[in-house]
Amino acid sequence: MYGSDGSFKADVMASQGTKENSSKVSDTEKADVDGVLQVLLQNTTGGEKSESSGSGSGSGTSETRNWPVFRDWNEEYERISCIKCLRPHCNQITECHNAIMCWKAKTRTEHGEENESKGCIKVPEQVHMQCASKEIHKNFFKIDCCRTNYCNNGSFPVLPPTDVIKGEDSEIMSVLVHHVVPVLLVVITAILVIIFLQHAHKRRMRAYASAAAASALPLPHAMYRDELRATAAGDSTLREIFNDSITSGSGSGLPLLIQRTLAKQIWLAEVIGKGRYGEVWLGIWQGESVAVKIFFSRDEASWARETEIYSTVLLRHENILGFYGSDMTSRGACTQLWLVTHYHPRGSLHDYLNIHTLDHTSLINIALSAINGLLHLHTEIFGTQGKPAIAHRDIKTKNILVKLNGTCVIADFGLAVMHTQTTGEINIGNNPRVGTKRYMSPEVLNESINMTVFESFRKVDIYALGLVLWEVCRRCISNGIIDEYKPPFYDVVPNDPSFDDMKKVVCVDQYRPVIPNRWTSDPVLTGMSKIIRECWHQNPSVRLTALRVKKSLVKLAQEETKIKLEFDC
Known part of the structure; x- marks a missing residue:
């Protein structure tokens, strides 16, 4: 169908006189044009009137078609013939006739893949929509429109080179930006909050230790200092686990000093009571049942007062609740105030x-x-x-x-x-x-x-x-x-x-x-x-x-x- 120089042969051109000159646009043509050019802006541009016969660059002879002139919006369009091929690679070439304008276009996807296509415009309304702008986002789309017979035969418009993120790399980057980065920010924030709460807890512990040391009452002098915790020697068999503990030897119920915090040694089993001060839990300490009274932080004064009273020398009595010790601990980033006593079912x-x-x-x-x-x-x-x-x-x-x-x-x-x-x-x-x-x-x-x-x-x-x-x-x-x-x-x-x-x-x-x-x-x-x-x-x-x-x-x-x-x- 084409000559050696890319032009149509004269006998092919001459044979087109018998073909239907209908102005109706086929569904296939509309789909191709709309698919490629849907991103164009709708505005109006003028064009040059030209007449030509044969192929734009062909070497053979071609017959000049004297198509009727179409007038619209004070514009005159001469009916011409164009080359038509579909994207992506424009392999199957056909012709379209009774057109008012030819076009050729090249598009580039976000992954760098290029598509080429050619076609014609038969309705004036499409001219203003498709050919109004020569370039839209020049890195990804370019179209050339012309008004002479087979003027869209030849090379396609050239898109400027651009760096694109291909395939999986683009998806990975999208996941990183939208999912991983927010999670990392939340984790970092949580770590900073936990560190802050730990430092605040340590400051409160030091302050309480200083207050206890300054008290005029006979509080256990090592209470809440250097990770030492106080626990009263009651009638329970728990005293047997402290073979090397320090005692006063007076039998007065002075607290025993242990090296580990009390809260870390107790397993909380179930809630056995609630009140305005907080909750009472059944706890297991070294295999024996204990009652753990957990105060709300707003009732710290009550917890401190009870600790002070229970630590009084000679308070231990068979009709006074037995006291093991108290502790200030952290659970779930919250400060808890514990008072550990005998358990009475x-x-x-x-x-x-x-x-x-x-x-x-x-x-x-x-x-x-x-x-x-x-x-x-x-x-x-x-x-x-x-x-x-x-x-x-x-x-x-x-x-x-x-x-x-x-x-x-x-x-x-x-x-x-x-x-x-x-x-x-x-x-x-x-x-x-x-x-x-x-x-x-x-x-x-x-x-x-x-x-x-x-x-x-x-x-x-x-x-x-x-x-x-x-x-x-x-x-x-x-x-x-x-x-x-x-x-x-x-x-x-x-x-x-x-x-x-x-x-x-x-x-x-x-x-x-x-x-x-x-x-x-x-x-x-x-x-x-x-x-x-x-x-x-x-x-x-x-x-x-x-x-x-x-x-x-x-x-x-x-x-x-x-x-x-x-x-x-």
Whole structure:
């Protein structure tokens, strides 16, 4: 079909006169043109009018076609013939006739692959859309349009060389930019945050160690210093694991010093209690069950105060919750404050009374063991290594735990107050927390308590103890009758009473929990009711001392021959 110089032969050109001169554009032509030139901008450009016959560069003769002139937008287009071939390599060459313009184009993909194509335009509207711009993004597309017969025969437009990222390299770079880099930034940020929190934790530990060392109380001097942790030598078999530990040799319960942090040696099994201070976990330490009280960070003052109280010399007592040690540790980038104590599976007296009923023996054992623990707290012990007098300030059934033998231990010393006669100083501590409103005494509710006299705090404990004894006695069977467990003032205040609610009931109305009539027919409950009334008296000076309460309970137990005590009084 082509001559040696690339032109059409004359006989081929002459034979085209019989072919259809329809102006209709085939679907194939439209698809090819639109696929290659869809990125063109739509604007208008003029063109040169030209007439030619034969091939643009052919050597043979060709017949000049006198196609009719088409007018549009003041433009004149002479009908011509063009060469047509499809991309990518323009291998199959055909002709198109009755055209108004020829074109040839070259495109380059983002991976550097080049496509070539030629064609014609038969509708004036396509001229303005396809040939309006000679170049669009010259690195990737170029088109030449012309208006003479077979003017698109010849070489294709030349694209300038450009560096492209090929195939897999481009995909790898895309993955790196969109996925790997953000992940790396997050990891680096997390590492920096963890490092910052660790440094902050160490600073707090050093500050606490300095505060403990400066305290006037007999705190363990090595506590929280150089990775040493303090743990009290209780009655547990855990002391057997510390064969080489340091002890005072005084039998006073001074802490043992161990080289590893307490928190790292304890495995937390399950949550066994929750409160406003935090959570209580059942932990396993060296194969033995322990209770781990984990404070919220906002209650650090309570944790520090309890650690201070538990570390007091000679505090250890069978009716005071046994103390192993405390620790400040980090879990999940959060600071946790641990207090590790003996574990009592029966839980608090509050929970125990909700489930169990009592006979006379269990009633006296609970009451007498509770007052035993409170008496030990209230009593100051003199000597080289003495014990200050301590007032609890938050006595209630939830802060008293029940042992397996049915006796009780007192727990939770976050609000405790200490006093030493030699100095006369009252150490209240720096804890903004207040006691439980339901158990507050009248002088606390009306703010008439004398904070400079330690005996005032003892009387507050005795008032709360009277309410606890009332709760215990309600669960004691007499003549086959038993009352449902209820907290004090359940019939006159809501479940979570406000300060004003309790002030009106206790101070203004001077109301106290009702003593059931059935108690009068039971000698033990009758004796208990007399003790209870003297404990919660409106006037603090009339209330019994802890020692007087203990003696009254012992006398009551001795009068009832069927009562068997679990300990010596």
